[in-house]
Amino acid sequence: MTERARWRELLARYLRQRAELGQRELYLESCTNAELLERLRAPAAAGGVAREADVIRVDAPAVREAVPVDAPGSGDRFDELRADALACTLCRLAEGRTTVVFGEGDRHADLLVVGEAPGYEEDRQGRPFVGPAGKLLDKMLAAIGFRRDEVFICNVLKCRPPQNRDPVADEVAACRPYLRKQVELVAPKAICAFGRFAAQTLLATDLSLGRLRGATHEFMGIPVVVTYHPAALLRNQQWKRPTWEDLKVLRRIYDEAGGRAPGGSRG
Ligand code: SF4
Structure with missing residues (x-):
């Protein structure tokens, strides 16, 4: 050729x-x-x-x-994808970011965690879900048996929107291929979408979080469970119980889908 x-x-x-x-x-x-x-x-x-x-x-x-x-x-496709994201200037968010927050964790995880976008601390550290919301996420995962390093954690957007404003449609469209590739390469057995924005983006819907919770959805053929974002939980204690119900559903879906037993029992 x-x-x-x-x-x-x-x-x-x-x-x-x-x-x-x-x-x-x-x-x-x-x-x-x-x-x-x-x-x-x-x-x-x-x-x-x-x-x-x-x-x-x-x-x-x-x-x-x-x-x-x-x-x-x-x-390695995963490393290449990461390198592409770290150099990405596809949308305006590249201008104000400190780092690109690609995601972290086990790239072969059976559970994928998806949040919205980096905040101030995430942008500074280049890691998803750090600070108080990250600590709460760790506790939520632990409640259903997972250590943080046993899952893969990422956001819909890899760069921080200024002043943590809501992402704009063209930014989501520009960044979506990275998320799809991450899902494709990690190939999890189950996905948990944390927060309205992650859920709406993954499921291509504008239904409210309240309407999306309590059911199992699908993204790229993989079951998706939707629950509140840890940052929202920190502000709204009354959402803790429904979140616990969602997490139990997530663990059941994960087990039914053949996810490996968490807690260090992997071969
Ligand atoms: S948010 Fe996504 S599409 Fe926009 S610059 Fe960052 S990595 Fe690229």
């Missing part, structure tokens, strides 16, 4: 992948998604990928993401 054909195939796969993930923006400065697809389909003689100036504007990490997991030299 010629170098040009290889680039053409990589770009086509990359664009298809982004479209499947719902990403409508393209990392190019001078042509739209539709125009580039048109060029990729066209024979080189008719102006197909011959315009290499366009090709070099595609950021390298994003193209690398299109390389299949078993391709020679593809390396």
Whole structure:
């Protein structure tokens, strides 16, 4: 395969992948998604990928993401995804962040925890769920048998919105592919969405948290349980009991889905 054909195939796969993930923006400065697809389909003689100036504007990490997991030299997809996120400037939140909070924990965890977005401390430390809310999360996980390092913890948004404002739709759209990839690569048996925003984003709905709690949902074929965000629990003690009910449901769903027994009993 010629170098040009290889680039053409990589770009086509990359664009298809982004479209499947719902990403409508393209990392190019001078042509739209539709125009580039048109060029990729066209024979080189008719102006197909011959315009290499366009090709070099595609950021390298994003193209690398299109390389299949078993391709020679593809390396570790998870580390590559992390590297891509750490260098990401896809939305305006890149301007004000201190760090990109990619997530942490067991990358092979059977339980994935998803929150909203980094706050002040998370942005400073580059870790999700730190500070008082993080301590409470640890306790909530412990209540159903998990240590923090036995799960994978991340947020819908990897960068902090200024003054902790609510995320904006285009920021969520820009960041969603990272979350989907994390879910794909971690391949958990169950997901817990903490807070309204995480739940609404994962489940692509605008239903209230109250309507979403108490049922099992699905994201990418994986069962999802929704409950209150630890930060909200710190402010509203009356939500502790319903949260405990949600956590019990989560543990039951996890066990039914074949999740490994937590508590250091892994082989
Ligand atoms: S929030 Fe997500 S999409 Fe926006 S800059 Fe950060 S990593 Fe990129």
